Amino acid sequence: TQLLEQSPQFLSIQEGENLTVYCNSSSVFSSLQWYRQEPGEGPVLLVTVVTGGEVKKLKRLTFQFGDARKDSSLHITAAQPGDTGLYLCVWAGSYQLTFGKGTKLSVIP
Amino acid sequence: DTAVSQTPKYLVTQMGNDKSIKCEQNLGHDTMYWYKQDSKKFLKIMFSYNNKELIINETVPNRFSPKSPDKAHLNLHINSLELGDSAVYFCASSQVTPGLYGYTFGSGTRLTVV
Numbered sequence: 001t002q003l004l005e006q007s008p009q010f011l012s013i014q015e016g017e018n019l020t021v022y023c024n025s026s027s028v029f030s031s032l033q034w035y036r037q038e039p040g041e042g043p044v045l046l047v048t049v050v051t052g053g054e055v056k057k058l059k060r061l062t063f064q065f066g067d068a069r070k071d072s073s074l075h076i077t078a079a080q081p082g083d084t085g086l087y088l089c090v091w092a093g094s095y096q097l098t099f100g101k102g103t104k105l106s107v108i109p
Numbered sequence: 110d111t112a113v114s115q116t117p118k119y120l121v122t123q124m125g126n127d128k129s130i131k132c133e134q135n136l137g138h139d140t141m142y143w144y145k146q147d148s149k150k151f152l153k154i155m156f157s158y159n160n161k162e163l164i165i166n167e168t169v170p171n172r173f174s175p176k177s178p179d180k181a182h183l184n185l186h187i188n189s190l191e192l193g194d195s196a197v198y199f200c201a202s203s204q205v206t207p208g209l210y211g212y213t214f215g216s217g218t219r220l221t222v223v
Contacts, residue, residue, distance in 0.1 A: 031208045042113075042199050042214025043152070050209070086150055092208040096142070096165055099152040 003027060004089050004100035012106040013079055021074045021103045023089030032072045034063055037086040037102075048092075079107045112136050115200050115215035122190055123223055130185045130218045132200030139205060140164070141183040142212070143175060146197040155198075158183055190222045 005024045013019055023032065031050045035043035047056050049065035049072060056063045060083075062075040076083055084107050089100040113134045122128050134141060143155040157165040161177045172188045183200060200215040 033208075033211055035211075037150075041216050042201070043212075044214070045211035048209055048211060088152070092211065096154045096157055097144075097152075097207065097212060101149070101151050104150070 003098050004091060006087075006089050006100035006103050008103060009101065010104050010106075012108065015080060015107055015109050016078050019076050019079055019105070021076075021087055021089075021105070023072045023074075023100055025070050025091075028069050029091050030069070031092065032065060032069075033090040033092055033097075034072070034074055035088040035090055037088060038084075043086075043088055043090075076105075079105075081107045081109050083107050112213050113200055113202055113215040115198075115218050117218060118216065119219050119221075121221045121223065124190055124192060126190050127186070127188045128190060128220070129187070130198055130200075130220075132183050132185070132215060134181055134200075134202040134213070136202055136213060138202035138213070139180055140203050140207070141177065141180070142201045142203070143183065143185050144199040144201060144214075146199060146217070148196070152199070156183075156185075187220075190220075192222050195220055195222045 007022050033048045034046045037043040047063045052069045053067045054065045060077045064073045086102045088102045091098045115132050140159045142157045144152050146152045155169050156175045158177045174186045177183045197217045197219050199217045201212040203212045204210045
């Protein structure tokens with residue numbers, strides 16, 4: 001059973017469109033992280049959310065942690081080709097990360 | 110300066126060979142990891158080391174042997190390579206509280222066994 005379920009698995013959109021990626025679980029987490037992985041590179045940390053209901057913004061990216069701390073979402077406004085990549089929802093436990101399967105985003109110019 | 114560096118970037122080898130992947134971090138982190146990313150892009154932990162001591166050893170064939178000569182280095186040696194070992198292997202490091210500060214990953218080693 002996958003601890004973290006991400007949806008959609010694949011997303012292809014036109015430049016300028018908005019999108020939302022979801023991360024869900026039946027477990028309660030002390031924190032969740034979002035990473036972005038570009039082709040040929042390792043994942044890079046975008047944000048950590050800690051408090052239930054928390055909203056964090058990183059330029060055109062908005063991250064939300066669910067009130068019950070079981071889910072999170074990533075919203076991108078006016079997507080650009082540079083946003084293309086694999087977005088990973090991650091739980092950082094003691095001495096290991098547990099990854100969702102990721103959402104592969106393609107932004108077409 | 111690269112924070113977490115892995116070598117080589119690409120590795121193509123025949124079945125049955127033995128190979129090593131090296132990893133070094135200059136962030137002063139105490140904990141280092143090896144992750145395997147399969148063809149479907151799923152990342153799964155293999156090993157984690159804290160201050161040169163093995164902390165996590167997931168269900169990995171004993172053909173895989175990590176070695177940490179000091180806390181800045183974590184190398185991965187693989188014996189008798191099999192076709193199924195083909196994947197991208199990522200080294201990473203973190204501070205004591207990765208839940209807050211996250212991990213820093215290397216750029217990966219793409220291993221192809223033919």
